[in-house]
Amino acid sequence: MIRALRGRLAAARASRRRAWLAGEWSDLDAQAAESVMLDELVELHARVLQRIPFVQLLVVAGIGALVLRFVPVGVFLAWAVPSLLVELLRGATARRVLQRRGRSHAARMHRVFIALAALAGAMVGLGAVVFLPRLPIERQAVLGIVLFAMPAAGVAVAVASREILLSYSVCILAPAAAMWALLHRTETAVLPLTAVYLGFLAIITADGESLLMRSVAIRQQRDRMVEALERGNAEVRTAMQRAEDSAQARARVLAAASHDLRQPLHALSLYSALLRTTRDPAALTEVATNVDQIVQSLGNLLNGLLDLSRLSSGSYALELEIVPLDLLASGVCAEFEAAARSKGLALVLEAAQVHARADPLAVARILRNLLDNAIKYTQRGEVRVVVGGEGRDALLSVFDTGRGISAGDLPHVFEEFYQADNPGRDRSNGVGLGLAIVQRLIERMGASIRLESTPGRGSRFTVTLPGAVAADAPARQPSSAQTPDGVAASEPALPVGLRIYLVDDEIAILRGLCALLRSWGAEPHAAIGAPQARALFERHGAPDLLIVDLRLRAGEHGAALAATLQAAYGDFAVLVVSGESASVAQQQAGGIGYGVLQKPLADRVLRQAILDAVARPKTATAARLPTFGGIAQAGRPS
Amino acid sequence: MKLLVVDDHALFRSGLRMLLAALDPSATVIEAANLADALHQARGHPDLRLCLLDLRLQDGCGLRAIESIRNAAPAAAVVIVSGSESGATIRDCIEAGAMAYIPKSATPEVLIHALRRTLAGESFLPEGMLHAGEVAKWRPVLSPRQRDVLRCLGRGLPTKLIARELGLSEHTVKEYITAIFAALQVRNRTEAVIKASRLDLRDQQLDPQTPLDPRERW
Numbered sequence: 035m036i037r038a039l040r041g042r043l044a045a046a047r048a049s050r051r052r053a054w055l056a057g058e059w060s061d062l063d064a065q066a067a068e069s070v071m072l073d074e075l076v077e078l079h080a081r082v083l084q085r086i087p088f089v090q091l092l093v094v095a096g097i098g099a100l101v102l103r104f105v106p107v108g109v110f111l112a113w114a115v116p117s118l119l120v121e122l123l124r125g126a127t128a129r130r131v132l133q134r135r136g137r138s139h140a141a142r143m144h145r146v147f148i149a150l151a152a153l154a155g156a157m158v159g160l161g162a163v164v165f166l167p168r169l170p171i172e173r174q175a176v177l178g179i180v181l182f183a184m185p186a187a188g189v190a191v192a193v194a195s196r197e198i199l200l201s202y203s204v205c206i207l208a209p210a211a212a213m214w215a216l217l218h219r220t221e222t223a224v225l226p227l228t229a230v231y232l233g234f235l236a237i238i239t240a241d242g243e244s245l246l247m248r249s250v251a252i253r254q255q256r257d258r259m260v261e262a263l264e265r266g267n268a269e270v271r272t273a274m275q276r277a278e279d280s281a282q283a284r285a286r287v288l289a290a291a292s293h294d295l296r297q298p299l300h301a302l303s304l305y306s307a308l309l310r311t312t313r314d315p316a317a318l319t320e321v322a323t324n325v326d327q328i329v330q331s332l333g334n335l336l337n338g339l340l341d342l343s344r345l346s347s348g349s350y351a352l353e354l355e356i357v358p359l360d361l362l363a364s365g366v367c368a369e370f371e372a373a374a375r376s377k378g379l380a381l382v383l384e385a386a387q388v389h390a391r392a393d394p395l396a397v398a399r400i401l402r403n404l405l406d407n408a409i410k411y412t413q414r415g416e417v418r419v420v421v422g423g424e425g426r427d428a429l430l431s432v433f434d435t436g437r438g439i440s441a442g443d444l445p446h447v448f449e450e451f452y453q454a455d456n457p458g459r460d461r462s463n464g465v466g467l468g469l470a471i472v473q474r475l476i477e478r479m480g481a482s483i484r485l486e487s488t489p490g491r492g493s494r495f496t497v498t499l500p501g502a503v504a505a506d507a508p509a510r511q512p513s514s515a516q517t518p519d520g521v522a523a524s525e526p527a528l529p530v531g532l533r534i535y536l537v538d539d540e541i542a543i544l545r546g547l548c549a550l551l552r553s554w555g556a557e558p559h560a561a562i563g564a565p566q567a568r569a570l571f572e573r574h575g576a577p578d579l580l581i582v583d584l585r586l587r588a589g590e591h592g593a594a595l596a597a598t599l600q601a602a603y604g605d606f607a608v609l610v611v612s613g614e615s616a617s618v619a620q621q622q623a624g625g626i627g628y629g630v631l632q633k634p635l636a637d638r639v640l641r642q643a644i645l646d647a648v649a650r651p652k653t654a655t656a657a658r659l660p661t662f663g664g665i666a667q668a669g670r671p672s
Numbered sequence: 673m674k675l676l677v678v679d680d681h682a683l684f685r686s687g688l689r690m691l692l693a694a695l696d697p698s699a700t701v702i703e704a705a706n707l708a709d710a711l712h713q714a715r716g717h718p719d720l721r722l723c724l725l726d727l728r729l730q731d732g733c734g735l736r737a738i739e740s741i742r743n744a745a746p747a748a749a750v751v752i753v754s755g756s757e758s759g760a761t762i763r764d765c766i767e768a769g770a771m772a773y774i775p776k777s778a779t780p781e782v783l784i785h786a787l788r789r790t791l792a793g794e795s796f797l798p799e800g801m802l803h804a805g806e807v808a809k810w811r812p813v814l815s816p817r818q819r820d821v822l823r824c825l826g827r828g829l830p831t832k833l834i835a836r837e838l839g840l841s842e843h844t845v846k847e848y849i850t851a852i853f854a855a856l857q858v859r860n861r862t863e864a865v866i867k868a869s870r871l872d873l874r875d876q877q878l879d880p881q882t883p884l885d886p887r888e889r890w
Contacts, residue, residue, distance in 0.1 A: 296755060297681055300776035304687030307780035312694040320690065324683050 045572045069563055069587075071194075071250045072140040076131065078193045078246075079147055083128035086191065090121035090154075093184070097161065100177060104168045113164060117157040124150045139588055141565075144195065151188075151198045155205025158184060162210035167217060174217075181210045185235055194243035196236055203232055258541075280346075290451035291339055298328040298335075338467035342450065345474035352393040352478060356503055359421045359428055360385035362394060366401045367419055373409050374417060381409075385421035390428035391501035396475045397430070403468040404432040404495050412436030415492070428502040431494060438489040447485065448473040526645060532556040534644070537567040537582040537592065538611070547581070554641065564590040567599070576603040579648055581631075584612040593628060607647040611635070673791075674717055676702045678710040678741075679726040679753070684776075688724060688753070695784065696791050706731045707740065714744040721747070722790065724774075727754040727761070738768040742828060749827035751790050757798060767862045769828035772796040772869075795826045795869040812855040812871070821848040826865050 094114045102110060127150060131143050162181055166174055185203035192199035211228040215221065305321050305328075312318065344350050367383045374381040390397075401419070408417045415435030422429045439447055446452045453466040476483050480500060487493035534556050536547050544560040551558040559574065561567040564586050580599070582592040596608045608628045629647050631640065675692060679685045682705070689701045702717065704710035707729050714720055723741055727734055738750055749771040754761075762773045772795045774786045786796040814822065817838075824834040831849075835842045858864045 293755075296777070297684070300755065301681065301684045301687050303776070303778070303780055303783060304684065304691055307783045308687060308691050308694060310780060311691065311784060314694070317690055317694070320686070324686060328683060 041568075041572060045569055068247065069566070070254065071247050072144060074246060074250055075194055076140050076143045076147070077135060079191070079195065079198065080128035080131045080143075082191050082193065083124050083147075084132075085125075086128075087118070087121045087125040089187075090118055093180075094118055097165070097177070097180065100173055100180075101165045101169060104170070104173070105165060109164065113157075113161050117154075117161065120150070120154050120157050124154060144197070148195075148197045148201050151192070152201040152205050155188075155202040156209075158206045159209035162206070163213050166210070166213045174214075178210070178214065181206060182231065185232070189235055189238055189242070192239060194239065194246040196239045196243065199239045200232070200236060203235055207232060284346075287339075287342070287450045291335075294335055294451060295332070298332045301328055335467070338471065341471055342467060342474065345471065345478060350478060352396065354391050355394060356389050357392050357394045357397060359388045359390055359397070359430065359499075362398055363401060363419055363421050363430070366398055366405065369402070370405050370409060377409065377412070378414065379409060379412055380416035382416055382418045383421075384418065386423060388421055388423040388428045389503045390499045391503055392428075392479060392481075392499055396479055397499070400472050400475050400497060401430065401432070403472045404497075407468055408432050408434035408436065408493070408495075412492070423502050424498075426500065426502055428499040430497040430499065433492065433494045435492040438491055438493055439485070439487040440489050444485065444487065526641075528554045528556050528641065528644060529648070530555045532579065532644075532648065533577040534558045534579045534581060535567065535570055535577040536560045537562075537564070537580065537586070537595070539563050539583065539587040543583075550637070550640075556644075563587050564595050567595060571599055571603055576606045579607040579609065579644060581609045581611060584610050584630075596628065609643055609647050673699045673722065674702065674720045675699050676704060676710060676713055676717070676720055676723040676748070678704045678707070678723065678729065680705055680729055681726075684726075691783070691787060692791070695787055699791070707733075707737055711740055711744045714741055714748065718745070718747075720745045721749065723748050723750050724753050724790075725750055725770075727752060727756060727765075735764055735768045738765060738770055742769050746830065747833060749790075749793070749829075751796075762797065763862065763866075766797075766865050771827045771865070773798060793823055793827065795865050797866060797869045812857075814852065814855055818848055818852050818855070821845060822852050822864065822868055825849065825852070825861055826868065 094117060098110060098114065124147075127146065158181070162177070165177060169177060184206055185199070188199055188202045192202065207228050211225050215224050218224070302325065305325050308317065308321055312321075363385050364383055367381055371381055405417065405419070412434045413436065416433075417435075418431075418433040420429070420431040420433070422431075443452075448469045450470040451466040452469075473483065476497065482498045484496045484498070485493065486496075532555075534551055536544055536551075536558055537560075538544050538547075539562055541562065544562065548558045548560050559570055559577070561570045567582070576599075580596055582596050584592040586592055586595065593608075593610050596610070600606065600608070609631055610628045611631045611633060613633045629643055631643055673696065677685055677688050677692070679688065685703050685705070689703060692699055692701050702713050702720075704713050708731055710723070710725070714723065723745065725737060725741060727737070729737060738752070741748070741750055750769060751772045751774060752762075752765045752770050753774045753776060755776045757775050757777065765773055772786070772790050774783070774790070774796060775798050778786065778798070789796045820838055821834060824837060829837065831842050831845050834840075835845045838845070840848075853859065853864060856864055856867050858867055
């Protein structure tokens with residue numbers, strides 16, 4: 035009953051506090067401030083307490099001067115020494131708390147200080163009871179003033195804690211006022227006036243409390259803002275770096291392009307001049323052939339540049355389909371058969387039946403460019419295309435027995451306009467954009483490419499495409515459900531207005547989850563840490579679902595907390611979130627029977643877990659539930 | 673007349689070769705794709721009269737290429753055919769001993785005119801080098817012999833070779849050179865070539881049909 039009463043009082047006070055701040059801060063911020071405030075309070079109180087023993091020495095000396103004439107020395111000392119010792123104890127405790135800052139439990143220390151304050155107050159009150167009867171009325175009055183002044187000083191010592199102040203003050207004034215009333219029975223006003231005085235002190239302390247809380251909240255807000263600012267700065271810096279890099283890359287391409295574009299034009303100028311001056315028909319034929327070649331290479335260059343530009347600007351939209359890679363490869367190889375044959379090379383295709391989710395035009399282009407290069411740089415031997423799968427990836431490799439790429443050229447081959455052995459930049463050898471385009475396409479598709487080469491022996495380009503699909507999956511048109519991000523309409527929705535309580539000790543996580551759940555139509559409430567969670571239950575009762583982090587501040591255990599709350603408020607669904615590895619998480623939550631989610635949470639996983647948890651029959655002793663998020667379901671092999 | 677064309681762009685080389693042949697059917701054109709090749713050819717043909725050189729070669733470019741060619745074939749005049757049009761570059765080339773500078777970006781007519789002048793042993797410099805309006809009415813007078821010496825100077829020949837070619841003594845050639853510099857109001861060969869080119873350009877019409885018999889001047 036007492037606990038319920040205490041709980042109710044605490045809740046009432048908390049809600050009053052929050053209302054006080056409500057105009058300026060969100061609920062979450064207020065909660066955060068509260069939890070930090072107790073630490074602050076304990077620390078500030080401890081600091082002040084360190085000086086208390088000296089103050090008490092003065093007080094004892096003063097009281098001694100007042101009463102020694104009327105009280106035997108022995109009695110006085112029997113009071114003075116313990117009184118001083120108690121304050122010394124307070125001072126020592128304070129020093130220890132300060133030394134072990136951060137490691138001690140604030141709420142517990144608070145209670146210790148309340149008890150010590152009560153003890154100290156009681157010592158003074160005892161002194162009042164012992165000395166007052168022996169003193170003449172004038173001395174009684176003086177002692178009375180001292181006794182009433184001490185709680186007032188105690189306001190400063192108690193910092194912002196009403197409990198500390200009241201325990202100290204009541205222990206002094208209750209016996210003192212009672213004694214006084216006993217001695218002067220006609221003075222009936224003493225007790226009620228004392229009570230009024232005590233109430234007044236309590237109000238002043240309450241104001242101090244609010245002030246402290248406000249300062250803590252401000253400080254926290256400022257810290258958060260600084261953090262956000264720094265993060266913003268870092269993002270801006272990365273973005274700037276990226277913009278600079280891209281500008282540099284573009285400048286390089288432009289410089290190379292301008293040279294490569296001008297060269298054919300200069301030659302055309304010559305041929306134009308020739309057409310004016312020459313009469314020789316044989317020369318005219320040669321002119322025509324050469325002009326053709328120039329036009330061709332200019333065209334290739336232009337197309338290559340346009341493609342590169344489109345790929346770089348990201349305006350190339352990938353259309354994902356299930357692509358049968360073996361068929362695609364065979365089609366592209368057919369295009370190059372004649373070219374290979376004319377050079378006396380063998381073109382071999384080894385293809386397993388592999389399907390991948392990719393853009394067929396992009397894959398075909400990549401393969402085409404790689405084949406083109408392979409044939410160009412191979413004088414004898416073979417060019418081999420291999421299509422295979424490896425786990426969740428599809429592999430596309432192009433081998434050749436050509437002249438290979440030297441170690442010096444290797445890092446540069448994918449650069450625009452780079453041609454490993456075309457010093458005259460003879461345009462009949464292509465323009466050097468093929469591999470640059472391959473690289474851009476690969477980046478767009480989220481694939482990767484590896485190059486191995488031995489000069490004189492040959493080269494191998496291996497493209498790894500993620501998203502291999504079982505060969506028997508039917509190739510189908512892309513539907514809206516296949517978009518890589520965003521939630522498709524076909525996914526099940528949460529019941530509207532689902533009440534979900536979130537308990538975690540990191541505000542960022544709580545904010546993010548709240549926003550996400552709200553966007554799904556649920557009604558989330560957040561609590562930082564166990565005490566706030568309990569307060570939440572006090573205020574709003576049980577939710578439909580509780581999502582709690584396994585590890586909370588001050589050693590509280592999320593699953594244990596959930597169990598306690600279920601015991602008190604009846605059954606409701608519970609999901610536990612853990613940052614540990616799968617096995618440890620399982621261990622920690624084991625036996626309690628809650629579903630365990632592993633961080634980081636994927637949206638889809640969370641949604642499914644919520645649906646499952648809410649749909650299940652709510653019983654706290656349910657059989658061991660499966661865990662989500664990539665951990666093997668119970669009973670199934672991993 | 674033997675000519676050497678050095679350029680790494682095969683199609684451009686062919687075009688140049690054919691154009692030169694069209695402009696002067698008696699010319700023999702040798703091609704080289706890089707500096708090493710060019711030097712080899714230059715040493716192998718001591719009667720080389722003219723070398724058309726691109727400034728951007730794979731294995732050696734710019735002024736150093738000019739130097740190497742001049743060392744390999746001192747009697748040959750070096751004409752730069754290049755994509756760059758920077759005034760500083762052109763000046764540096766002339767100073768390094770080039771006779772003329774033909775920009776690749778020139779229109780076909782200018783190309784033809786420039787090549788004709790080159791074949792005739794005259795200097796040619798792009799329009800931009802010549803500050804129009806400066807040389808209003810003033811025209812220096814040079815005797816025919818002085819013009820010969822000036823032309824040889826333009827080809828970058830050292831005094832000794834000029835003397836040999838014109839059948840004069842070195843001392844006489846030096847006197848001629850001093851007189852030429854005074855007449856043109858210049859201080860060195862580079863300035864002389866530039867100024868002379870300017871004056872000649874003002875003189876001549878841009879007429880592709882102007883008969884400039886190359887054999888006479890060489």
